[in-house]
Amino acid sequence: KNQVEQSPQSLIILEGKNCTLQCNYTVSPFSNLRWYKQDTGRGPVSLTIMTFSENTKSNGRYTATLDADTKQSSLHITASQLSDSASYICVVPRGGYIPTFGRGTSLIVHP
């Protein structure tokens, strides 16, 4: 069964701290993995797209990693800011453009 599992379900950290979010997938065949940020009341916005050949990709304070052998990805946020409070969703397309969404990790950054 094609699935995307994320952990933790929720996370609370202090401003300035780092954190790492996890994504495990069983979707096959694999083409790419995407991380989205969804602010409350907004649609998801893409942070990064990882293809099979990429191990690490950074976008500002966000760094995504991918291990295609173990089918795991992580999203590391450095020096968190209050504006990082959001839901972070891992997405893996199946059969072309039909994505499988994880449930997301709800991140709260406290001052």
Add this chain to the structure above:
Amino acid sequence: SAVISQKPSRDICQRGTSLTIQCQVDSQVTMMFWYRQQPGQSLTLIATANQGSEATYESGFVIDKFPISRPNLTFSTLTVSNMSPEDSSIYLCSVADRGQDEQFFGPGTRLTVL
């Protein structure tokens, strides 16, 4: 990147009525999708909106309940018919171009059914 707008942004409706949600894209796109996001849940694909033909629905979603139109490459509508409180959700429009990995989402329509 594509800029997507949705109307209405939110609505409160009575049980048994219908609501049509509009999705407008600022450029021609190959593929348009409609998603539902129930409270505390991830996104669930309702259907792929096909230009000039019937939408392709995912398991658990039917045309009578969620009729979709796509008259051109920049516009689509989703109707939530005969609503019940269980239809209370955020409904999101999304677009992608064939051959591109990126998928863009609209801001969503927050629907509350009383």
